């Protein structure tokens with residue numbers, strides 16, 4: 001026996017001894033590829049490697065996760081699921097209903113999830129009352145990011161109303177800057193649209209139209225007013241296929257070429273990765289008119305049932321879940337990602353101003369019925385309805401029609417998505 005085969009045999013023997021940790025491997029599907037996202041997922045890879053496990057990165061390019069979901073479906077249907085996959089909201093229910101997810105109640109009890117997670121997060125992680133997914137963060141989609149130097153140079157503060165926004169936009173455009181940086185992809189347009197719907201219509205309207213899909217709300221004058229405001233923003237938002245990814249748009253704000261980006265707080269991960277500081281280099285503010293309102297987007301890993309996997313791989317899967325809910329992962333990951341921890345029992349003292357505002361508005365919104373699920377990020381509807389919503393908003397963004405015709409078209413698309421079987 002050579003020295004190395006002897007070492008291997010010895011490690012294999014150690015793994016079989018009861019009470020000793022077993023090194024297994026995890027395959028984790030995600031779509032976190034931008035600068036801030038990659039730094040975030042590395043925190044989890046590192047924690048798993050420190051436990052002696054192997055991390056098999058199953059990464060699928062594409063912001064918003066559309067490509068990742070298609071790839072996942074293909075893999076699972078071929079009988080080869082990953083250990084865990086970044087799946088969100090109502091899609092978690094779908095995978096659980098089909099019997100692919102594992103019950104992780106024992107781990108949830110061990111780490112007292114019920115005491116640590118607010119009800120809205122806990123509910124999203126459960127199917128029929130059983131935990132089947134573990135949350136990594138809470139993102140807020142109704143954020144506006146601004147380059148501070150540009151605002152200072154034209155002498156405006158971050159707008160808190162649309163009237164202020166219009167005034168600032170005119171000054172910024174006159175000074176030769178791009179007003180809004182927006183990646184030209186349907187999911188990004190849908191993300192902007194939902195925040196305008198919340199701002200113009202308010203929480204009750206948002207809930208009725210975009211969560212419950214009440215036909216009267218979808219066809220109301222309020223929805224027409226939402227389209228009217230959305231189309232006015234397009235005037236300051238040059239779209240081009242050369243500017244596709246959301247993080248390319250964030251770079252324009254970081255580099256001082258554009259003043260604003262409307263985007264969820266994963267954008268903050270890009271500012272942080274570039275060493276930019278909140279309130280010095282950039283400003284975060286709620287989308288005008290949405291102070292104390294919160295459109296949530298919870299990232300989570302659904303845990304797959306690894307029937308027939310080795311004991312070591314099962315152990316690695318359990319350690320993955322344990323690591324995700326651990327204080328230290330939750331802190332560093334969310335600092336890098338731009339989000340807040342889903343655990344409301346954690347201290348926010350190590351977080352920046354934007355994250356602290358986010359946490360306090362998350363709690364305030366929960367208390368005043370203004371904590372609402374993001375339709376653009378799979379929290380409010382199934383992936384099918386979300387797909388039709390994306391498609392229609394994408395189409396209307398490229399070819400705007402009158403606001404009332406737009407409302408009719410969108411209502412039809414959402415209705416279609418609700419009834420079509422996919």
Ligand code: BGC
Pocket residue numbers: 031037062063064065139246266297298299377
């Ligand atoms: C996810 C974020 C991600 C963003 C851009 C969102 O749907 O929740 O984690 O950073 O898409 O890919």
